[in-house]
Amino acid sequence: MEPDTFSGQKVVEADRFTREGRFTGWSPTLLLGVNVYGKTLGIFGMGRIGTAVAKRAKGFGMSVIYHNRNPNPDGEVETGARYVEFEALLRESDFLVVTAPLNEGTRGRFGAPEFSTMKADAVIVNVGRGQIIRERELARALRSGRIGGAGLDVFEREPEIEGALLELPNAVLLPHIGSASRETRQIMAEMSIESIEAALRSAIPDNLVNPAVLEGRPSGDR
Secondary structure: OOHHHOEEOOHHHHHHHHHOOOOOOOOOOOOOOEEOOOOEEEEEOOOHHHHHHHHHHHOOOOEEEEEOOOOOHHHHHHHOOEEOOHHHHHHHOOEEEEOOOOOOOOOOOEOHHHHHHOOOOOEEEEOOOHHHEOHHHHHHHHHHOOOOEEEEOOOOEOOEOOHHHHOOOOEEEOOOOOOOOHHHHHHHHHHHHHHHHHHHOOOOOOOOOOHHHHOOOOHHHO
C-alpha cells in the first residue's frame, strides 16, 4: 500500500449506513473521506500525550506543528514537530488535536474567533479537557461549514453534551474512552495503588497534580 492511500475514512457514518441496509454495492464516490498522508497535524499541548500523538503522526507521513505554553525542544527532536505561534497553529492545521491540560490559560481557548481562523475543511479533535472548547460555538461553526468536522472524547459540561452537537453528522462524539483498553486501565489502577502507598509513607506520589498541598511540609519529607 502506498503511503498516500492512508485516509481518514468515515467509519462511524459507514457503519451506520451499512447497518441501516443502505449499502447496495461499491461506488467510487461512496462516503469519501480525506487522505491524512502529507497533511498538517496541529497539536495544542505538547506534553507527554501530545508528543505521543506526534510520534504516531510520523507513521502516516504527516507534517506536525504544535503550540505549547513553552517550546518543547526534546519533543521536537523526538518527533520532528515544529513549534508555531497559536495563530499559525489555527491557520495551518488540517487536523488539530487538543491534548492540553485545563488551566486558566487553556479554559475556553477555542471558540468562534479561533474557528473562523481555521481552514474551512479542518477537523478539530479534543482528547484533552472538555472546557478547552466552547461547545456551543463549535456547533455553530460545524453547522455553518466554517470548519469541516470535530471529534470529541471529552465535553465542556461532562457528562452533559451540547444538544446541537448531537444533531450534527460532522461531529463524532465518544463517552470519554480515550484510555479504555484493558492494558491501560490496569496500568492506571496500579499507578493509583502506588500513589496511595507513597502517600501513606509520607512520600510524594508520582504524577502529583496538586503540589500546593505539600506547602509547609518539612523539606526532609520531599
